[in-house]
Amino acid sequence: MTNHNKETISGKSDTAWLSCYNHSQKLYANSDCTLGYLTTRGFGERMFQKNDSHTQEQLFSPIKELPDGPKQKLANHWSTHFYEHVFSQIDEENFDVLYHDGFSRPNKPVNELVSLEIIKHLLGLSDKELEAAYLFDFRVRNALGKETLGDNICPKTFTNFRRRLLEFEEETGRDLLQEVFEDHRDYLQDEFDIDASTQRMDSTFIEGNIKQLSRIELIAKVLHNFLRDLPDETVANLPDEIQEFADTENLELSYTLEPDEIQPTLEQLVDQGAWLLDRFKTHEQYAELESFAHLQRVLDEQCYRIAELEDDDNDEDDGDGQADAGDSPGWQPIRSGRSAEDENAQTDEDGDIKHIELKDSDEISSDSMQNPHDEDATHRRKAGKSYCGYKANVAETCDGDNPFRLITTIRVATNNTDDGTMLAEDVAELPYKTGLTDLLLDGGYTHKEVESQCASHGITQHFTGLTGQRPPEEKLSLAAAEWDGHRMQACPAGHEPFEQQYTRESGRISGRMDSTFCDGCPQTENCFVKEKQEFYSYGFYERKLKLAKRRKRMDNPENQAFLNQRAGAESLMNEVYHQDGEKTRFTGKIKVKNASIAKAIGTNLKRASRHLNSKRDGKKSAG
Incomplete structure (x- = not known):
């Protein structure tokens, strides 16, 4: 802008030009500025700009001053291969959707951001180390097609770019990094003539990057997180036992409680959590908190809501938006439960009807929340080990x-x-x-x-392996017979059934063999054909035949290599x-x-x- 007359560029007066400039600054301020970079370019450019500066050779650069030996080593270095086979192959246009359609300062080059994300894992760097590598590590500069030092990068650029990728995928279902991977794979397969048949x-x-929590620690954690998000004046109006828990610093209750104290404490925490959910569900500023959603989800997954005890006064507040600190109200059932009039309703030690009951551990789904720090992580047990x-x-x-x-x-x-x-x-x-x-x-x-x-x-x-138990060695396999699809052409002894049937809907295969063939067969005892009054018969599902054929191929020495x-x-x-x-x-x-x-x-x-x-x-x- 300093080399041109503003009147010539805009065709407007100074006042009108200043108005346009202020509007441009407002657009930039409303955008994610950390994804852009400060520049002296004019404001009349789209925020998304392709990066082709790496294709322009520098007149003077440290590379040109290298002796022949180091220059040859650089030509064969992984960073040079990265530039040619990764960086230069990234289609930046696919990422246009992440940026504003208006006019503002241009983005940090997408091919650089994607490449830096790959280099981060290639070299095992933290974001702080990645920033330093971008500024000072010539290997990284070379991988990005840069011959000199000089430009900067904001540390938040990395996290904001990842956030945009995440939000875009959540909103549209389109995975931009997956597209980069597939383009990269197709390029390498074609470039190096790789047979992928x-x-x-x-x-x-x-x-997961989480601590495995016990059941009581999980419930305590989500309850404590919600209390921590409440204003101090709101917590001050809660019952005393809840206020005490809000101040608790050590949530590792499994280690601090005696064995006979765990179950009562767990039930108390669940009751307090149910009380808080019912108390704050009508307060929008609290009910929309992530910690409130976590508390709701954990109690839904870990507990049954049993009794429906309604109190019309419980949903009222004191007029200033603060929750009352009365007795725990009834927790509205989300599943079928007993009413208060049911003579079989469960009661606690004092004879009061329970509002909530803990599920048995085997009733809790494997996709239940394991730790609020990562709500997507799930539980799996394999070979006696928990994951x-x-x-x-x-x-x-x-x-x-x-x-x-x-x-x-x-x-x-x-x-x-x-x-x-x-x-x-x-x-x-x-x-x-x-x-x-x-x-x-x-x-x-x-x-x-x-x-x-x-x-x-x-x-x-x-x-190379099959689930389930291997049949006894002495038993004849279904694969020992000759088959044409689901029809048996010859049994293991070489005889054809006189009657066969295949039910497509169920995949059931059945047939009958003449007694004259089977009565004197030495394999009758171990055969899959069973004796009836007037004939021998067999019956099984098509999948069992497929597994038998599969096992036969696995056992064939010619297939082992x-x-x-x-x-x-x-x-x-x-x-x-x-x-x-x-x-x-x-x-x-x-x-x-x-x-x-x-x-x-x-x-x-x-x-x-x-x-x-x-x-x-x-x-x-x-x-």
Whole structure:
């Protein structure tokens, strides 16, 4: 603006120009300024601007002054590979939807923000360390196509960009980082001519960034959080026992209470929580608090509301918006419960009808809240061990002739999600985008509906293990017979049934064998065909036949070499997740998922970089 006449630019008087300028500043102030950056550019530009400055070579830069040796090392450094194969391939236009359509100062370059998110996980940096790396680490500068130092970045830019991604996904269901991953995967597959027809898949638990709370600690935590959010003058009007709890600092009640004190204290906390919910549900400024929602959810998940004891005076306040401190009112039932007149209604030690009853532990759903610090995390118990958090499902190529192994998909869900359900998210996309035809899995992915989907999309599933108990060795397998679909062409002894039936709706297969064939058969005792009065018969569901055929293929020595390719899935999980610990540093499903996507892109880049360096050195990298 300093090099041009304002009158010429705007065509307006100084007063009119100043009005336009003030309007521009107001637009900027109402926007998320931390995503923009201070600039001397005019205000007549859209807030979203593509970043093509990295394509313009600097006349003078430290790179040009490097000797030939270091310059060659830089050309083969991961940061140079990152710039070429990640940074330069990011489609910034996809992120246009995150920014205002009005005119304001332009955004911090999107390809830089996305790349920095990937580098954060690639190098294991905190946001503070990432900021310093952006300013002073030439590796990071080189990865972003920068040849010099000089520009700054606001620390809140990282968190605000993540927040916008999260809010946009919650509002629209569109996952912009997932789109970056898929574009990156497709680019690498095409660039390095990777055969993705054979892939292996595995899942792993991601421990949540939360403390595992006991039942009494969970209820105490959400109750205390709500009391902490109330104004001091409001807390002062509450019953004395609730005021005392509001001042409690140590909520680890499991360790401070005697065993016989835990249950009474738990019931007291639940009663106080119910009292608070009923007291403040009509006070909008309190009922809209996140801590109020957490208290409501925990009591809904942990308790039954039993009796409906209405008191017309209980919903009234004292006229100044403060809640009365009277006796606990009845808690309106959300489920079927007994009325106060029911002679079978449950009562407490004093004979009063209970308003609320705790559920048994086995009645509480696995998706119930585990800790208010992360309301998305769920509970899972496997092999006698408890897990709180999430689950990741990852697939990669495993053809040994490929230049390197390419991660083709990464999904994150709550840890009580079935493996087959996670696989279903990729059934339609992977064959179409990557050419997947053969998928190596373990027995946890056996899922009737998903197997049908895989078959309809041309995916052959190869299982390296099956759930359930293996049949006794002496018993003849259904796969020992010859089958044409659901029709038996010959039993294990070579005879064909004289009558067969298949019920499509239920998948039931049945048939009858002539007694003259079966009476003298040496395998009759161990055969799946059973003797009747006038004939022998069999009957089972089609899925049982599929499992028998699957087990036969697994036991075939000729297939072992192919199935053994799945063993590398364990190293995949270690490379992506467990090298820096099993616990995530993030809370919330979307944040954990976005971090996983960034890790997957970084892992693919490292593999591609190792391949390029091996190729330069004349070595063969592992496909």
